[in-house]
Amino acid sequence: MYQPLPEGIRSARADNRNGLDIHYLEAGDADAPVLLLLHGFPELSYSWRKVMLPLAEAGYRVIAPDQRGYGFTTGWDGDYDGDLGACRMFNLATDMVGLLHALKTGPVRAVVGHDFGSPVAAHCALIRPDLFRAAVLMSAPYGGPPPLRRRVPASDIHADLAALPRPRKHYQRYYASRAAAADMLHAPQGLQAFFRAYYHVKSADWPENRPFELGGWRAAELAKMPTYYIMDRDRDMAETVAPHMPSDEEVEACRWLPGEEMAVYARAFRQTGFQCALNWYRCMTDPALSPEMRAFAGARIAVPATFIAGAQDWGIHQVPGALKAMAETATADWRGTHLIEGAGHWVQQEQPAETVRLLLDFLKGL
Template identity: 50%
Template sequence: MELPVGIRERYISGVNGLTVHVLEAGFETPKRPVILLLHGFPELAYSWRKVMLPLAAAGYHVIAPDLRGYGRTTGWDNRYDGNFATFRTHELSRDALGLVMAMGHDSVYTIVGHDVGAIVAAYCALVRPDFFRSVVLLSCPFGGVPPLPFGIGEQTAPNQQQKQPVQDPLASLPRPRKDSTTYFSSPGANSEMMNCKQGLHDFLRAYFHVKSADWSQNKPFPLSSGLAEELAKQPAYYVLDLDKTMPEVVAPNMPSPKEISACKWLPDKELDVYTQELNRTGFQGALNWYRCNTNGLNRSDLELFSGHTIDVPSCFISGIADWARFRPPGALENMQQGACTQMRSFHIIEGAGHWVQQERPEYLTKVIVDFLQNVK
């Protein structure tokens, strides 16, 4: 893995059963405040390569791990039939806490999460505000803690709850559909993506392309409700036809050779890093987190904190072409209206889609550094 000078690789063992692969910058100076960077799907610690050195130059020890289920971090179960509960948000948060402690720190100045990493970062800030002193969420808003489902115990025995995935309401539409989370939770998703007709490299190229600002059809807007008819207004990479795989959905939007050549934020040489790592690990470890969503495990963990809010200084950043900020409907508004009680910074970045730390790294770094200057 070719990295900019000043970023080094390390392996930290004994972290919640894992040996964690870490990239870090700003390690030369001891006792610096820590910035912990958590990537999303289907990314790696490598996705932060463009922001790590500028953040280190601002005076921080910057740590970016491969999450459980990804990259060169080992010790996780990559089977579909394994114990997928070990991939729920609670466990990924334990990984984050344990990693930082294992590296000799007693707090994190700010935890920055993108996509899946934003869900984990929000959970960390919610449950351990003493350790995670501030939070930056990229793309995915924190819509608040769900209420406790009073009365459910009278209808269903505790040992029978959440055994089966919740039925996707999109499947009942006249044109049957499914959410991407439903697809990623399915038994065949890993094989379908690994063995797709166009090959893994071209699948990833198309997937990164359609969720970026390079794809001109990304013009997101807030949805009025969570009804299936409204959810179906999202792009096909978020709401797939029921009989389609993700590679089949993105294939028609494969960028042209000219567009690929013009893609400076993710040239083929850098995309090859993702391709090589996924060829080795597959997707299943990463996909198991989605199963914890569709089976209700992530929600049930959150319910323990029903009534709580994120009370540390918070920042939200998204690309203007990123649909994720409107998923699920209402989450963005809930976050702004009180789920994060100290929302001090809110930015929508022009010229960026979902991959904001790769598409607009310079602007993103400036926003984060400016936010951190007001964190006490």
């Protein structure tokens, strides 16, 4: 079990019949309507610890699993040359269908996904609206399923980034590389220091996070984002975030992620490594690895949906046009976009009270 864990949050396991023995955290009455909370990268079920009890006290059974490749969940392949297809989006959604069947929950009131959990939640709602009756997407906008015929870009964005006067590379391209997992696991500054810098630089605590809408999917526009998204070509992620390591005074002042909680992430990823989690990026960035999703071309999420993110989160603009597409073309029953001041990328940890308020407002509207 993760420690420290707030009293009232339980830890359990379930066989999802899709190859995983899923570890999950749970709070609330077993007979209450279910909320399924899906974490992102590099996160854990533990990332929901600040919102689970308030949601349970509001009358919900709250379930937060460690997804494939994360935490105490087992049964996944962590080899770069292993079973890559298991990390494709359709199978990640199947993981959650299997978990709900194992727990005999019936339909869930809402599936809530943060960061990479956001597209998983979106696909759950798209594929099984009978089981996932509403969707809350957080920090990563969902622009819809892939088209039936892949669009051929006018130029290679990765070549264009590398050709800039200050050569750059996209962080997802880096995460798909063979070197990325070892770079982070064996970061020269140490794993916990790497996590501290990474979480700091993507939070509202880093004053340079002042996001704005980009002009398009072009190298010169993408390069306006911080280097944790559009990296310097010759730096890995550990090197990228190291210059932004917060001071001892800043770490001490960080109430939303004190040292003992930060250590939970370092311990977990030291045990599991990063590779299976990074295989999600490999599947997402290569359309050939998710051909089944083309069957949903043009389909909209039919159930009620909303978006919550930090106002200081560059993630909301990292795919130009996705925020607008999510509300106008990717969903059929849009319930609003909500940006929380004083929060960066880790919105449910940085501003849990406001996150809970927005979640409950959405749920009441159902």
